[in-house]
Amino acid sequence: MENLATLAGTVAGVLSVAAFVPQAWRIFRRKSASDVSLAMYVTLTVASLLWMFYAWAFGSMPLFFTNLVIGAIAVLIALLKVRHGG
16 A cells, blocks of 8 residues: 555656646747736745645655755746746
8 A cells, every 4th residue: 555655646746746847838938928827826836835844844755855846846937927927
């Protein structure tokens, strides 16, 4: 059961990170972020920071690093929104 849970967590982490890459790529390619919510990505950044604290407190490094990457992508998208807002 533990191996199945580890596999599920790994797949969930990869999919969670991958979900944000197309949005970042689209903004970068089009140089437009008019249809992106800045509030959503600021909220996601804060949530990622809180999840990182939680993961650190309980010693879950996979959860920590997954949220580190998600937070970094969210910050990138928020910065692209500010730069290319529209």
